[in-house]
Each structure stands twice: as structure tokens, then as C-alpha cells.
Amino acid sequence: MKKKGLQKLGVLISVVLALAIVLPLAGGCTAGAPAPEEPWKCGYIGALATDVGRSSQRTTQIAIDEINAAGGLLGRQIEYVEADSTEEPLEGVKAYEYLAEHHKVDFIVSGCIDDVSLGWMPRLLEYKIPTLDTWTSAIRCIEIVHDDYEAGGKAYFMPHMNDYDQGAEYVAFANDLLAAEMGWDTMVLYYEDTAYGCGVAEWVRDEIGPGAGIETLGEVCYDIGTFDFTPVYSKIVAYDPDFIFHICSVNCVPPSAAYVEMEIPIPIFGVNVAACSAEFWDDMGGMAGGFNATMPPPTIGLEWDPVSQALIDKYKARWTDRPIFPHFNGFNAYQGIYHMVEAAERAGGFEPLDKWVKEMEKTDQILWRYGGHERRDDLSPTGQDIKWQYYMYYGPDHDYTHSCVLDQTGEHGRPGGMVMQWKLEKQDPLEATVGIIHPERWRNTEFVFVPWIPEEKRIQK
């Protein structure tokens, strides 16, 4: 009886395996070159169980739905497919290959973290599929684009600032608030052991010292799997710096929570990606008050232009689970897809690649604070509308090829980031609030110390 059952099971497994082999082949026979009426395929790649991944995953879907509702791209609809990269580089490579080979996508939108993007970059050079990378700012990605431009790197676009452009904001912040306003001159560089952490640390180490006259007393690099930060903070406190400069993009809640629970008596600044999430207050168990972070815009705490606000409204109407508000990469994905599609309309599609890339490099988009796509002085309380977001990609001759110039000065100059800070207490019983403390032109709240910082550490020198 048992033997018969095993035989049946064997037959069943054989049939399933045979079907698994035959069906994709059958599909492959009919794939070929897409007929004109067939939809374009947009592949999304990202960690689908994380806020970062889901932010751009969702806004990608919103953008595609809007484009399809408006008639599609060159009269053809866009079909959305996705692949989960998780946060593992190897999974990212497999996901990228899956989109390229199984779905034969026409373009890809990525919400991958730095290390995952760096993992599939060689595949991008191989497949040469137009790819929009919305989260990572890794300068290494941009170096590949620049150095291997003709080999396929030109297919890659990063619709926000790269690490070095972000670094410009760190120096500006250190100059304006930490050195000039507070009079501080010593710090400890405290960073995660990732491509991003080490890359930005290098920039801060080399630039903040000479740029803002701040001496680095020591460096503490920690593993992102660290669960006990007691010894880490003990080392930092032993240096007795004026402030801590923290660089954290992955697993930021544990070091942040430890900072609060241990009541570290030294102010902390820097990059804290989790702190830029609307969920940070709850993820911290209600202990997020006073945390600040430097971030590329758009970020929470900022006032919105009408285009971004419309996106937020659609997002909130469609999804109620986390992330309740998209991360910055969600906005970048949404805008970036429009850049890709508009370039494809001008180029007659995504092929030939060169033609599409040339059109993409012409992207020059301004979002006005009050008017959105158009300048509307009549809607501004001051009678003058403000350039709120500026999207333009560096060309092949620039060192930062295809990363985005996000001009916030209104002068199309170097980009600027923002420093936001969580209010100490919830102003609204349901929603904690965030304000912008730097740069001055976007400031809508004053910097405050967390309560346990001793008076002597608050004194301006």
C-alpha cells in the first residue's frame, strides 16, 4: 500500500517536473519580437518586504496606471512585472536576470539598496536594458556608468543625488549649524560597515575636517548585524567629542534605539535613513523624539508641490499598510518613470538604446512649489512661485554621469540635501511631526537637544 503511494507520488512529481520544463519552452516559442499591439513591459526590482522596496514599487505602479490611463506609451499599454531582490546581492542578480530573460522587460525600475544594485550592475552592462535606480546613491554605480558608458553603462539612470553630492550637504550643515552656530570642533565618525557607510564616511572624513574645521577624534565602524550597542557607544563616549556624526542606511533602528536607551550624553547628527520614514516613531517604540537626519529631498517634514501632493493622495488612498508614506525613492521612481517614458516617446521607443539615452539625457524638469509643472506666481503668498524640485541628469562628460542634479537653490547649481528633526513630543495624538532644520531657506523648525544632553554639551563655544 505504502509502495503504491510512493509510486503515485513519483509519477506526480515526474509530471510536475516535465510540465515545469515544457511550459517555459512553449512560452519561449511564442515570445520572439513583441508585436506592435503587445504591451511594453516594465520590470520592478527591489526588496518587496521592506519599506524602501515597497515605496518605489507602489509609486511605480501609480505612474504606470496613470500613463496607461492616458493612452499608454506610443499607443501601447505598459505591463508591470516584479521580482524580489530581497536585501541580498545574489538574490538581486537572480531577480535582474529573471526580469531580463523570463519577462524580457523593456525597462527596469529598481528600489534596491546599494550593495544589491552593485551586484546586478554587471548584468546591466550585459543586457543593456534601460534601468532607473531610485534608492542607491552609491558613487561606485556612477563610476561604472561613467567608465563603461559605451559598454552599456549609459542605460543606467539615478534620479537623485549620488553620495558625493549628498556629501556637499553634510559639509554645508557642519559649517552652518555645527561649527558656526554651535561652535563645535571635534567629532567621532560612527558608521555602518556597508558600501554606503564606508563611502560616505570617506567623504565626511576628507571634507568636513578641512571644510568646516572639525577634527575627527576617532572612528567607530560597526557591523549591520550588531544587536548590542553597549560596547560601541562606550568606545564613542570615551573619545568625548562635541558631537557624533553617524552614517547609517541599513538597520538604523537598533543603533538609534540604543542611543536613546543608553542616554548617550553627546549630540548625534548625520545620516539615518530610518529616521526619514514616517514609521520611525513607531519603529522606535515612541522614542524617536529629537532624532535628526540628513536626507536628499523630497523627505517627510517638507512642504509639497502640487504634483508630489497628488502622488501622496493617490498613494494613501490605495495603500494603508506600511510604509504609510513613500520614502524619497518613491517620489524619484514616480518622476523617473515619466522621464523614461517621455524620452521613449521622443525616441520612438527604448531601442535603439543610444537614441533613447540621448533623449533621457535631455531631461530638464522643474516642479514649482505652488504651480507644480507650471510656474504660478498667483498661487504663491509672496507673489512669486519657487523652484521646488529640479530633475536633470549629468551627461557622459561629467564625473557623476547619469546621477541627478537636484537643484534647490533655484539657480541650477549644486544640489542640496535637507536635515530634518523629529519633534520631541507628538503634536498630534495620531501622528508625530517632523520639521526641517537645515538649510536655512527651507527651515521650518528650530533645532532642539534631546533632554538627556547635559548643559555643558549644549554650551556654544
Added chain:
Amino acid sequence: MEQILIQGALLSGLYALIAMGFTMIFGVGRVLNLAHAGYVMVAGYSYFWATYMMGLPIVAGFAIAIAVSTGLAVGTYLGWVRRFLNDPTIVFVSTFIFALILEHVMTLAFFRENINVPPIVVGMTQVMGCPVSNNLVAAVIASWACIGAVLFFVRKTHMGRAMRALAMDRRGAIISGINPDMVNLTTWAISGALAGVAGVFWGSYTFLVPSLWVLPLIMSFAIVVIGGLGSIEGTLAAAHIVGFMETATVLAINDKLRSVPGLVIMIIVLLARPKGLFGR
């Protein structure tokens, strides 16, 4: 040095609590329940859900966490393990899979983001010039209270003696009239309850993430192998060896090597004394 002693003592107490339930099940049933660390993880989430998301008092949060982890342990035993007690390999593999399933369920419910459990006792205390988290001190006091209660139960109650009898000589215990099924069930329930307490404190000491169970599993495994599979005394001793070695490594060398000493000691013990320091 003071910091190594203080932090090591505190960490060891927490480790002992986590490993205790793991070793009890092996001692009585001779099977390894790898899902035990999964119960620890789920208990941490249950406590967070109850206290932070639902706004319930801390005591209610503890009660819910313990109830959930105990329910999971009892359910695992009654629904699956009981029929495979004679095949430890099936239990070993299937409980590992069960832990993975728990991870995926928690990912669905809470996503793969890190969540901080607010400390049960806030603030820091200076002990011998070293900063010590009041929450960790509370965790260790609670851990030792639980360990003491388990030791009392095992040594002074009829059911506890039945557990020891079953652990020493299964056939003899059955001949003496002990119901092995009931003893096993009780052991799994106690183990689940310990996982509940451990989950709350481990979660508040570290943070919550669906993969939280992996580290406690590795660490528990190392501790029970070093101490001797099934030996409660061995578990207590090994927890302190691992805890102090870990703390010394992190403070004196590098935090990236945190888990290395425990694993190295485990290999040495396996080579020199395969039954563990207190194994029979």
C-alpha cells in the same frame, strides 16, 4: 575589566534563560526543538503588539507573550512532535522548518523592518563606573527568577521529579507509573513559557526583526552542547562561559567576532568531551 565582568554577567543571565527551555525539551524528550527560538521571536512581537500597538499594560503584554509562546510550544508538541518522538531527525528538521514558517508569518504581519521594543525599565545606572542599562538589569533579575522557579519545580515537585526520572531512564520511569506523554507536554509548556519571558526581554534588549530567532538558536545550541545536552546545571555554566567570552571579545577585540568564542568552545568541547561539561 569591570565592564567585562558586569556586562558579561548580565548577558549570561539572559542567555541562560533562552537556552533553558531548549535544553529541558532535549533532557526529557531527547529531541531538539529548533522552533524554540522561533517562539522567542514571536513572543517579542506579541509583547510589542500588546503594549505599544494596543496600549495594554506591561503585565498584560507579558501575559499575552507567554500565552502565545506556550500555545505555540504545546501546539507543536500535540500537533506534530508527539508522533515522531522516536525519530529525532524528523523533529530536528521539521521544527527548523516551523521556525522558518514563523519568520515568514511575522514578515507578513510586521514586515522586515527593525522594531524597537521600549525598555520595560528605563534609564541607566553606573555600576563600578560602568554604564548599565536598567532594562538589562531587570531582564537578568527576571531571568534568574525564572531559572530559580524552574529549578525549584524540577527538584521539589512531583511533576519535576517525573521529568528528571524520564530524563535519566525512560523505561524505568514508565514502569514506575509515570505518564511520559503528560510529562513531555508539561515540559513543552514550561519551555514555551520560558521562551515567552525570554522573547520579551531579548526583544527589548536587542530589537525585533523576523529573523531574530537565528542568533538565539545558534547561541542556545552552542550553550547546550557546551553544557551537556539536557543538563540544566550545564546550561547555566555554559551560558556564563559564552556570555563572558562574548563580552570580552566585543570589548577587547572587535564586535564582529562576537559569536566566534562560543562556537570555538563548542568545537573544543565536542572534540574533548562530546557529552558536554555536565553531560552524562
